[in-house]
Amino acid sequence: MPTVQDIRQMAGDEPITMVTAYDAVTATLVEEAGVDIALIGDSMGNAVLGYDDTLPVTVDEVASRTGAVARGTDDTLVVADMPFLSFGTDLQTSVENCGRMVKEEGANAVKIESGDHTIELTERLSDLGIPVVAHVGLTPQSVNQTGYTRQGSDPEQAREIARLAREHEKAGAFACILEHIPANLAAQITDDLDIPTIGIGAGSECDGQVLVVNDILGLSERTPPFAKAFGNVREEMRSAIDDYVTAVEDGQFPAEEHSHVAEELDELY
Ligand SMILES: Nc1nc(=O)c2c([nH]1)NC[C@@H]1CN(c3ccc(C(=O)N[C@@H](CCC(=O)O)C(=O)O)cc3)CN21
Numbered sequence: 200m201p202t203v204q205d206i207r208q209m210a211g212d213e214p215i216t217m218v219t220a221y222d223a224v225t226a227t228l229v230e231e232a233g234v235d236i237a238l239i240g241d242s243m244g245n246a247v248l249g250y251d252d253t254l255p256v257t258v259d260e261v262a263s264r265t266g267a268v269a270r271g272t273d274d275t276l277v278v279a280d281m282p283f284l285s286f287g288t289d290l291q292t293s294v295e296n297c298g299r300m301v302k303e304e305g306a307n308a309v310k311i312e313s314g315d316h317t318i319e320l321t322e323r324l325s326d327l328g329i330p331v332v333a334h335v336g337l338t339p340q341s342v343n344q345t346g347y348t349r350q351g352s353d354p355e356q357a358r359e360i361a362r363l364a365r366e367h368e369k370a371g372a373f374a375c376i377l378e379h380i381p382a383n384l385a386a387q388i389t390d391d392l393d394i395p396t397i398g399i400g401a402g403s404e405c406d407g408q409v410l411v412v413n414d415i416l417g418l419s420e421r422t423p424p425f426a427k428a429f430g431n432v433r434e435e436m437r438s439a440i441d442d443y444v445t446a447v448e449d450g451q452f453p454a455e456e457h458s459h460v461a462e463e464l465d466e467l468y
């Protein structure tokens with residue numbers, strides 16, 4: 200399994216791949232594809248739980264899915280994405296929530312949407328042996344403040360994002376997600392940091408890339424402008440379920456090969 204140290208050393212080397220997974224089956228496929236890091240994203244809020252955004256996602260929900268992904272993988276670094284208000288309120292509760300992912304669910308690290316209020320937490324977690332991935336730029340848990348628009352487009356905002364990334368590196372983060380920021384800003388942050396940057400909507404100059412697996416598969420109804428579908432799984436699923444319904448309605452399923460007969464029951468009545 201790649202360790203956090205292996206990932207750290209991939210900065211400036213071969214591109215790091217990170218994909219979300221929310222269940223053991225998907226996690227197994229993600230691992231078979233050779234993905235370096237599986238992220239149990241709070242994007243499960245819209246990707247699997249039917250919410251409009253990530254804010255309602257609970258610690259229990261992320262914990263349950265983290266356990267599933269950890270059981271589905273051997274060789275992939277498992278990172279739990281800490282949901283809205285599971286951290287940042289007080290240090291002790293934050294550490295306990297993060298610790299639960301590692302201690303009870305098999306995560307190797309946690310990811311935290313970063314702000315000035317997460318610098319001390321990042322330091323504490325790193326000291327305690329809980330590796331942290333930072334996350335700057337568009338942080339979807341702040342949707343009520345920023346919406347989902349691109350971030351860091353003016354120099355002042357851009358410098359602020361770069362500063363936050365640097366502060367979290369200093370606090371001990373081993374990687375930093377850059378979301379929905381200009382490619383030329385992401386390139387400069389990648390240059391500036393020693394730890395690897397992992398981009399989503401942040402251009403090609405990051406040390407790695409991450410996407411939501413539903414978006415990769417072509418399963419999402421709506422996707423952010425920076426995502427790309429590499430498959431058409433939504434259509435595949437729809438057509439398989441359609442075919443099943445038609446077969447049942449037409450009496451074509453189940454066929455003899457899907458049924459069995461116990462001879463001694465022939466004349467029960
Ligand atoms: N399936 C999925 N993929 C994701 O990448 C993702 C999630 N879900 N859920 C959590 C967040 C939300 N993300 C989003 C969602 C929408 C836009 C988006 O549509 N941005 C447009 C419109 C912005 C606006 O509303 O003003 C843009 O042009 O930036 C971007 C990122 C990224 N994350």
Ligand SMILES: CC(C)C(=O)C(=O)O
Binds near residue numbers: 239240241242409
């Ligand atoms: C897209 C990644 C970075 C994320 O935070 C998520 O899936 O929740």
Ligand SMILES: [Mg+2]
Binds near residue numbers: 240242253280339
């Ligand atoms: Mg997230």
